[in-house]
Amino acid sequence: MANTAKTKSEKATLAARRTGCYIALVLISFLCLFFFYVLIVNSTRTHFEIQKGFSLLPGKSLMTNLKNVLNDANIPVLTGVRNSLIVSACSAALSVYFSALTAYGIYAYNFRFKKAAFAIILLIMTMPTQVSALGFLQLITKMGLKNSFLPLIIPSIAAPAVFFFMKQYLDASLPMEIVEAARIDGAGEFYTFNKIVLPIMKPALAVQAIFAFVSSWNNYFIPALVLDSADKKTLPILIAQLRSADFLKFDMGKVYMMVAIAILPVIIVYLLLSKFIVRGVALGGVKG
Amino acid sequence: MGEKTNKKGSISYAKWGYIFIAPFFIIFAVFQLIPLASTIYYSFFEYYRSGLKVIGPSFVGLKNYMTLFATDLPKYFGNTLLLWIIGFIPQIAVSLLLAAWFTDLRLKLKGQTFFKTVIYMPNLIMASAFAMLFFALFSDNGPVNAVLVGMGILKQPFSFLNTVWGNRGLIGLMNFLMWFGNTTIMLMAAIMGVDPTLYEAAELDGCTPNQMFWKITIPLIRPILVYVMITSMIGGLQMFDVPQILTNGKGGPDRTSTTMIMYLNNHLFSKNYGMAGAVSVVLFLVCAVLCVIVYMSLTKEDDGRSKAERKALKGGKK
Numbered sequence A: 001m002a003n004t005a006k007t008k009s010e011k012a013t014l015a016a017r018r019t020g021c022y023i024a025l026v027l028i029s030f031l032c033l034f035f036f037y038v039l040i041v042n043s044t045r046t047h048f049e050i051q052k053g054f055s056l057l058p059g060k061s062l063m064t065n066l067k068n069v070l071n072d073a074n075i076p077v078l079t080g081v082r083n084s085l086i087v088s089a090c091s092a093a094l095s096v097y098f099s100a101l102t103a104y105g106i107y108a109y110n111f112r113f114k115k116a117a118f119a120i121i122l123l124i125m126t127m128p129t130q131v132s133a134l135g136f137l138q139l140i141t142k143m144g145l146k147n148s149f150l151p152l153i154i155p156s157i158a159a160p161a162v163f164f165f166m167k168q169y170l171d172a173s174l175p176m177e178i179v180e181a182a183r184i185d186g187a188g189e190f191y192t193f194n195k196i197v198l199p200i201m202k203p204a205l206a207v208q209a210i211f212a213f214v215s216s217w218n219n220y221f222i223p224a225l226v227l228d229s230a231d232k233k234t235l236p237i238l239i240a241q242l243r244s245a246d247f248l249k250f251d252m253g254k255v256y257m258m259v260a261i262a263i264l265p266v267i268i269v270y271l272l273l274s275k276f277i278v279r280g281v282a283l284g285g286v287k288g
Numbered sequence B: 001m002g003e004k005t006n007k008k009g010s011i012s013y014a015k016w017g018y019i020f021i022a023p024f025f026i027i028f029a030v031f032q033l034i035p036l037a038s039t040i041y042y043s044f045f046e047y048y049r050s051g052l053k054v055i056g057p058s059f060v061g062l063k064n065y066m067t068l069f070a071t072d073l074p075k076y077f078g079n080t081l082l083l084w085i086i087g088f089i090p091q092i093a094v095s096l097l098l099a100a101w102f103t104d105l106r107l108k109l110k111g112q113t114f115f116k117t118v119i120y121m122p123n124l125i126m127a128s129a130f131a132m133l134f135f136a137l138f139s140d141n142g143p144v145n146a147v148l149v150g151m152g153i154l155k156q157p158f159s160f161l162n163t164v165w166g167n168r169g170l171i172g173l174m175n176f177l178m179w180f181g182n183t184t185i186m187l188m189a190a191i192m193g194v195d196p197t198l199y200e201a202a203e204l205d206g207c208t209p210n211q212m213f214w215k216i217t218i219p220l221i222r223p224i225l226v227y228v229m230i231t232s233m234i235g236g237l238q239m240f241d242v243p244q245i246l247t248n249g250k251g252g253p254d255r256t257s258t259t260m261i262m263y264l265n266n267h268l269f270s271k272n273y274g275m276a277g278a279v280s281v282v283l284f285l286v287c288a289v290l291c292v293i294v295y296m297s298l299t300k301e302d303d304g305r306s307k308a309e310r311k312a313l314k315g316g317k318k
Helices: A002-042 A047-052 A062-071 A077-108 A114-124 A129-142 A150-157 A160-173 A176-184 A189-200 A202-218 A221-226 A235-244 A252-284 B014-042 B063-070 B073-103 B112-124 B127-137 B143-150 B164-192 B196-204 B209-220 B222-237 B241-246 B260-269 B273-300 B302-316
Strands: B045-050 B053-059
Touching (some): A002 B073, A062 A077, A062 A252, A077 A150, A077 A160, A077 A189, A114 A160, A114 B014, A114 B273, A129 A221, A129 B014, A129 B260, A150 A202, A160 A202, A189 B014, A202 A252, A235 A252, A235 B241, A252 B127, B045 B063, B127 B241, B196 B209
16 A cells, blocks of 8 residues: 555656756756747748737748848849858868868778877867967968968868868777778778778768758858958858848848848758757767 | 788788878868968967058067957856856756756666657757747747737747847756756766665665665766766857857847857958967967867777777677
8 A cells, every 4th residue: 555655646746846847847848949930930921020029820921021132232142152052062062071071091900100190180170260360361361362262261271170070970880891802802991092991881871961051051250350351251241241230221021032032041951950960969979 | 922921920010000090180280270370370469450451470478478468358258158068068068967857766867769860960950040040030030029929928928039048048958958968968878887786785775766876876876977077168159059059140139149169260360360379379278278178088988988889889889
């Protein structure tokens, strides 16, 4: 008797705890989603409607706002999207490929400076690139690369955090026997890497490609210093430009629409691949 | 071919190791190391623009550093630290709580995938666009004020963006929202790496969930907590996009929300290279200390961590 009573009260406290957890989780999820909901709602309303007050229901001016944003000559959004896409896609590709290459170089071969090379990469992994921004700007100015995409793309070849993830992945999932078998079959080293190792690393490549793409897509500090002509600007620079415009004369519907254009593509891709990405975060452990 | 079938098997592949890691190190040297060296070099020079005229470069020794420490640096360093703390305290508290709940075997919370997806989402948002959104939402006649006044909580709109703590609070809130999901997921991975028999034994001994959390979970994941804190601090030192866009580069009232990188950015735009160099070097030194701590936490604590990750990776391949 006493025993069942005890389990009953235990069950009750567990249920109470569970309810508390769900309430807290729902509140926190609400906090995360609320801002984006308002963003979506307001990007469908006209400036007048937005000024009049807040509403939870979307308006009917989605297309008008979109048209207004696209036709604004001061803020070339379409060019911005294109520029952001070029820079992000190229840097994601480079950073993933070369990080895998570097990780494989350290994983598969024995050479004298192997340990030192690995230690150096780990040491610089969390060093912010901003600390050398001054020298970087002077260097690319001397190279004649100011206002070009190259200085935003090429440096992603050296991406220590991506390297670290790849190295962890190789440690866990590439037996050296596979490499040795390929050698016995007469495969060259580059052939082995490109045709045998890369396919094995596909899951890691995909996760890191997404992260590299997103961080380049969102990057503001260095692009704002490197790019200065209107036809080269990426989306974050255009957002900053929008912020510094005179707000009294501004159509708020347009502002929300512009923010939505910058944010929503990433959100949509994320929602499609979220399981995959969330798992990647747990494994990576070295983001930001 | 001939030498590859060589029975001794003593072919050295070492050169391929060097070839494979060469691109990384060449690019790193050209775009990071050399710029860092020249940044340090310029920090000892007087080199700026006054109108169209370029002053310098002329060697001034430590003068830039002295000016920096005597004038702006303490304030902006303090701002940066403060803004980081405002975001970090709720971030670590909420993340620990959520991670403990998600991994609690007795609670067996449902919908974990959904909640994890939602809380991680803000991390992928463009920080500058997020700040722009907050600017629009929290402006004097924006929706947040409209709701607060409409519900009778406020008598008149509260000017978030023109008050010191309104600004700092918003920046902290944004940093919290952007990072707590990421931290939760990392802490969950750490907690799941803890030996489950410890919890079973504790339960048999009649431990409450609270005791298990403080006596088992926290001590065992301490290395990860240190790692999270240090990397978050490095992230905090880089804080730029959010305050820059929210305050339009002005740093709020009386530059109370101007961070180190915003200050560096101002010098880079006005082409005051000497001072920009000095700020960069100070940042570099602080970050170098933190990087060494991260390095030690990654190498020392190799066992528990990578084992957990290996397990997760193997599961992930299915």
